[in-house]
Amino acid sequence: MLKSGxxxxxxxxxxxxxxxxxxAAEPIKIGTFLSITGPASFLGDPELKxxxxxxxxxxxxxxxxxxxxxxVHYDTGxxxxxxxxxxxxxxxxxxxxxxxxxxxxxxxxxxxxxxxxAGISLISLAGAVExxxxxxxxxxxxxxxxxxxAAKIFEDLKKRHLTKVALITGDGxxxxxxxxxxxxxxxxxxxxxxxxxxxxxxxxxxxAPLTKIRATDAQAIINFGFGQAPAIVTKNIKQLxxxxxxxxxxxxxxxxxxDLAGEAAEGVRLPAAALVVxxxxxxxxxxxxxxxAYKKEYEAKHGAVxxxxxxxxxxxxxxxxAIKRAGGTDKTQVRDEIEKTSGFIGTAGIFHMTPxxxxxxxxxxxxxxxxxxxxxxxxx
Amino acid sequence: xxxxxxxxxxxxITVGAIYALxxxxxxxxxxxxxxxxxxxxxxxxLGAMTxxxxxxxxxxxxxxxxxxxxxxxxxxxxxxRCAIEPARGASVVTTIIITIGAAIFLRGxxxxxxxxxxxxxxxxxxxxxxxxGGATLLPQSLWVLGGAVLLVSLTRAFLNRTLLGxxxxxxxxxxxxxxxxxxxxxxxxxxxxxxxxxxxxxAGILAAPITxxxxxxxxxxxxxxxxxxxxxxxxxxxxxxxxxxLLGVLxxxxxxxxxxxxxxxxxxxxxxxxxxxxPTGLFGHKVAERV
Numbered sequence: 001m002l003k004s005g006x007x008x009x010x011x012x013x014x015x016x017x018x019x020x021x022x023x024a025a026e027p028i029k030i031g032t033f034l035s036i037t038g039p040a041s042f043l044g045d046p047e048l049k050x051x052x053x054x055x056x057x058x059x060x061x062x063x064x065x066x067x068x069x070x071x072v073h074y075d076t077g078x079x080x081x082x083x084x085x086x087x088x089x090x091x092x093x094x095x096x097x098x099x100x101x102x103x104x105x106x107x108x109x110x111x112x113x114x115x116x117x118a119g120i121s122l123i124s125l126a127g128a129v130e131x132x133x134x135x136x137x138x139x140x141x142x143x144x145x146x147x148x149x150a151a152k153i154f155e156d157l158k159k160r161h162l163t164k165v166a167l168i169t170g171d172g173x174x175x176x177x178x179x180x181x182x183x184x185x186x187x188x189x190x191x192x193x194x195x196x197x198x199x200x201x202x203x204x205x206x207x208a209p210l211t212k213i214r215a216t217d218a219q220a221i222i223n224f225g226f227g228q229a230p231a232i233v234t235k236n237i238k239q240l241x242x243x244x245x246x247x248x249x250x251x252x253x254x255x256x257x258x259d260l261a262g263e264a265a266e267g268v269r270l271p272a273a274a275l276v277v278x279x280x281x282x283x284x285x286x287x288x289x290x291x292x293a294y295k296k297e298y299e300a301k302h303g304a305v306x307x308x309x310x311x312x313x314x315x316x317x318x319x320x321x322a323i324k325r326a327g328g329t330d331k332t333q334v335r336d337e338i339e340k341t342s343g344f345i346g347t348a349g350i351f352h353m354t355p356x357x358x359x360x361x362x363x364x365x366x367x368x369x370x371x372x373x374x375x376x377x378x379x380x
Numbered sequence: 381x382x383x384x385x386x387x388x389x390x391x392x393i394t395v396g397a398i399y400a401l402x403x404x405x406x407x408x409x410x411x412x413x414x415x416x417x418x419x420x421x422x423x424x425x426l427g428a429m430t431x432x433x434x435x436x437x438x439x440x441x442x443x444x445x446x447x448x449x450x451x452x453x454x455x456x457x458x459x460x461r462c463a464i465e466p467a468r469g470a471s472v473v474t475t476i477i478i479t480i481g482a483a484i485f486l487r488g489x490x491x492x493x494x495x496x497x498x499x500x501x502x503x504x505x506x507x508x509x510x511x512x513g514g515a516t517l518l519p520q521s522l523w524v525l526g527g528a529v530l531l532v533s534l535t536r537a538f539l540n541r542t543l544l545g546x547x548x549x550x551x552x553x554x555x556x557x558x559x560x561x562x563x564x565x566x567x568x569x570x571x572x573x574x575x576x577x578x579x580x581x582x583a584g585i586l587a588a589p590i591t592x593x594x595x596x597x598x599x600x601x602x603x604x605x606x607x608x609x610x611x612x613x614x615x616x617x618x619x620x621x622x623x624x625x626l627l628g629v630l631x632x633x634x635x636x637x638x639x640x641x642x643x644x645x646x647x648x649x650x651x652x653x654x655x656x657x658x659p660t661g662l663f664g665h666k667v668a669e670r671v
Contacts, residue, residue, distance in 0.1 A: 037491070037496075039596075041491075041496040042496050042497050045495075045496055171641070197640060198639070198640045198641055199635075199640045200640065200641075200643065200644060202600045203640075203643075204395065204398065204587075204590065204591035204600075204601075205391055205394065205395045205590070205591075205632075207387065207391040207632075208387075208388055208391055208632050208635035208636040208640065208643075209635060209636070209640050211384050211387045211388065211391075211636060212384070212636065215384060227498065228498035228592050228594065231498070231592065232591075232592070235507075238507070238509070239507075239509045239516055239517075239518055240387075240509070240516055241509065241511075241516055256497045256498065259499075259500050260498055260499075260500045260592055262500060262507070263507060264507070
């Protein structure tokens with residue numbers, strides 16, 4: 001009797017020890033769903049490469065809290081319905097601990113209710129301000145909002161005493177959201193919009209709407225969009241002989257834009273993350289070492305950095321630090337720790353999250369840059 | 381206002397010329413086999429992307445353009461040999477589905493080879509806009525227009541004047557009879573795909589300085605080129621040009637006078653109207669089905 005009792009205790013101990021051992025070896029699972037193909041692929045592609053790079057680095061150094069990190073990723077192709085399916089799979093089948101992703105605002109907005117219901121932290125890489133306003137318990141974001149971009153452009157216009165502005169935007173989600181923010185913020189800065197034109201992002205010629213803008217008394221043109229369309233707009237402005245200051249959004253803050261628009265890009269101004277002008281920052285800037293380190297590592301493996309890959313870096317690092325502070329992967333604790341992120345130096349800026357602000361960036365995170373001689377120049 | 385309308389017209393003709401060039405490529409394969417080749421847009425993309433890659437590798441512009449055209453023609457040949465020919469005897473619809481598959485495949489290969497960003501191509505003779513009255517256009521647009529005129533005349537002459545061209549047409553009218561009179565239908569089909577791919581590549585290279593190119597540039601260009609071809613009467617090279625110019629001008633006027641948002645809708649409603657009232661297109665051959 002005694003003997004079998006001891007045996008039982010022994011076996012039970014072994015059993016639990018075994019479970020514990022398995023637990024310690026169990027990797028931390030970070031899930032992601034990105035637009036690796038489709039129209040937003042040039043955003044999703046560097047994002048995935050960055051996530052893989054950061055996870056590899058962690059694992060090479062022995063993982064996080066002594067546990068390896070496993071990245072589970074799916075390609076949404078920019079399709080919001082697919083995004084929702086994949087997030088359900090990440091939560092139920094893959095049972096990930098935290099989700100970093102949503103390349104586009106559309107993808108992110110589509111999955112937010114599911115994430116809230118399941119109670120798992122989501123750090124979005126997309127731009128729309130609707131993701132964090134109103135604040136949702138489980139949803140965070142690390143990319144600058146379009147409202148910040150609009151505000152930054154208006155500040156610059158005010159400095160140059162330009163008040164009459166023509167707006168031209170594409171038909172994508174990013175364009176429309178940006179347009180809405182510009183229309184909303186303009187009166188606050190005393191700016192009148194004398195034209196509000198649009199085009200389709202797949203168009204190869206935008207001279208028709210620009211001809212209409214040429215006939216107005218605009219003092220500057222704002223184009224809000226990403227991809228090749230803004231480059232064509234910029235070229236068409238030049239072609240039509242419109243000699244006005246041109247502002248683009250942070251959506252084109254990549255070398256690709258300069259390559260595409262060529263000479264026509266000279267003098268174009270846009271709000272950009274510090275990443276594109278990392279070398280020009282003063283050495284006292286606390287962001288500089290972080291930016292240069294990320295840039296160097298990424299460029300060694302994949303070629304030119306983009307700010308979008310930088311967002312993925314910020315997202316996964318914030319998640320990793322939160323898990324480190326929480327000492328485990330308890331979902332509520334991780335969420336609370338993400339919300340307490342303060343003073344984290346990322347590529348997009350310095351994050352100070354609060355229960356009221358699930359992004360934690362201010363306008364300083366943007367630099368107003370001008371394209372000169374095929375490169376970026378800070379103009380503030 | 382008249383100045384604006386003039387600019388819209390110039391814009392429309394420029395864009396229309398690109399559609400016309402792309403639409404032209406549909407004619408050859410359709411003429412040889414009654415098949416609409418949905419990989420035509422991908423030939424356009426391949427031409428442009430290959431030229432960009434070769435230029436990047438250090439080849440001079442002219443050589444890069446010629447090599448890209450030949451390479452794309454080779455891809456067209458291979459496509460026929462490896463995907464269309466094994467399905468010989470399949471219905472037209474099946475063959476069309478194969479071309480859709482080929483299009484997706486080519487797009488995938490392009491995205492792996494050249495990445496997903498749009499890439500620029502330098503203009504042939506500078507970017508200094510030409511002023512025409514109150515309107516402006518790029519020198520490259522003249523290249524596109526000139527290219528369209530030249531290629532259309534060549535295609536037309538090829539189909540109507542040369543023995544080879546006539547043999548090609550015979551294959552579509554009646555493949556069995558064509559075979560019986562000694563035309564090698566197989567070779568004719570390969571020729572049609574190769575030439576179409578080459579035509580597409582030239583269109584892509586001429587338009588690339590204006591439109592840029594990316595792995596998925598073929599989708600929209602292919603669709604618009606196809607619309608141009610059916611408006612004008614598919615199979616008729618002149619029709620493709622007229623269809624392309626009409627479509628371009630309508631789009632530009634729609635965008636300028638009504639709203640950019642409705643531009644594509646206006647163009648596609650026009651295509652529907654044409655097909656509704658003139659099912660063979662504006663310049664298509666009237667077909668009388670014999671029972």
